[in-house]
Amino acid sequence: MxxxxxxxxxxxxxxxxxxxxxxxxxxxxxxxxxxxxxxxxxxxxxxxxxxxxxxxxxxxxxxxxxxxxxxxxxxxGDRGRAERVIEAFEARGGDTGWGAADLANRWRETELITRTTADERLLREVAAEFEMEVVDTGYAYHVKTPGxxxxxxxxxxxxxxxxxxxxxxxxxxxxxxxxxxxxxxxxxxxxxxxxxxxxxxxxxxxxxxxxxxxxxxxxxxxxxx
Structure with missing residues (x-):
């Protein structure tokens, strides 16, 4: 077995x-x-x-x-809140690192991700303002709902x-x-x-x-x- x-x-x-x-x-x-x-x-x-x-x-x-x-x-999880994090992140000069098609996030239901080349400090700062968290998987930064x-x-x-x-x-x-x-x-x-x-x-x-x-x-x- x-x-x-x-x-x-x-x-x-x-x-x-x-x-x-x-x-x-x-x-x-x-x-x-x-x-x-x-x-x-x-x-x-x-x-x-x-x-x-x-x-x-x-x-x-x-x-x-x-x-x-x-x-x-x-x-x-709350994709809408993740979207607001990314919008605020980009408004402050952050770059998710994806192209216009954004195939990394197009089919995501509950969270969003950026490349690991993104400004991690700024991303975490913005995520905290929306009571979201950032997880580094080594392949991307995931903006996700805590818990x-x-x-x-x-x-x-x-x-x-x-x-x-x-x-x-x-x-x-x-x-x-x-x-x-x-x-x-x-x-x-x-x-x-x-x-x-x-x-x-x-x-x-x-x-x-x-x-x-x-x-x-x-x-x-x-x-x-």
């Missing part, structure tokens, strides 16, 4: 260049337990990944802002599946994975993880990116045997 998984995407199922590692197509469809993609990405990205992997669409997106399980979608976390989404998913969150094994690489690590029964940070994720994880792996995730899954498979 193998445990259900809660997997981050960026930095965890990807190559160092940011592409989805093709090995996910060999490993995850064959995993004999539920697989939850818990990510900071906009909702359509993990849904599409599920689709192309041929696995059930069980998703915690936008850092817990969107949860999808059993064909039901739930939302938490909305991936870990909350995992608890909701587990309940819908008739499981305990402690039955899940979580793998991630960023500070936004710390809440997932806190509720999962076991947690692994890949070697490229930031300091917050490394501190929160039960195990810090020697391998980075998808190599680290595969090492964690191999450990779980061995224990299952």
């Amino acid at each position: 193998v445990p259900p998984l809660a997997l981050d995407i960026d930095g965890t199922l990807t190559t160092p260049a940011g592409a989805v590692d093709p090995r996910v197509f060999d490993v995850l469809p064959a995993w004999d337990a539920p697989v939850v993609f818990a990510t900071g990405k906009a909702f359509p990205y993990p849904v599409a990944l599920c689709h192309f992997l041929g696995v059930p669409e069980i998703v915690v997106a936008e850092n817990g802002g969107v949860v999808c399980v059993d064909d039901t979608v739930r939302f938490a 909305v976390e991936k870990g909350d989404g995992l608890e909701l998913v587990a309940d819908e599946l008739g499981l305990s969150p402690t039955q899940f094994v979580a793998v991630g690489d960023s500070e936004n994975d710390a809440s997932t690590f806190a509720v999962a029964g076991r947690s692994f940070a890949v070697a490229n993880a930031d300091a917050v994720a490394r501190e929160a994880a039960a195990v810090v792996l020697d391998e980075s990116y998808m190599d680290g995730t595969l090492a964690a899954l191999e450990t779980l498979t061995t224990l299952g045997d």
Whole structure:
């Protein structure tokens, strides 16, 4: 028996260049337990990944802002307030770093993001004025509603599946994975993880990116045997 998984995407199922590692197509469809993609990405990205992997669409997106399980979608977070943060940020000379199409935010439901080249000090200052928070995932600055976390989404998913969150094994690489690590029964940070994720994880792996995730899954498979 193998445990259900809660997997981050960026930095965890990807190559160092940011592409989805093709090995996910060999490993995850064959995993004999539920697989939850818990990510900071906009909702359509993990849904599409599920689709192309041929696995059930069980998703915690936008850092817990969107949860999808059993064909039901739930939302938490205030996109409107995030929009006001970005508007004020830009009015004070801030630059989100996206082009006119802004494909990074076009499909976001509950939060907005900027590139990590944006003025972090100014962004945090403006966000605080609107009672919003900024989370640095290493890939973007997320302007999000306080108290909305991936870990909350995992608890909701587990309940819908008739499981305990402690039955899940979580793998991630960023500070936004710390809440997932806190509720999962076991947690692994890949070697490229930031300091917050490394501190929160039960195990810090020697391998980075998808190599680290595969090492964690191999450990779980061995224990299952």
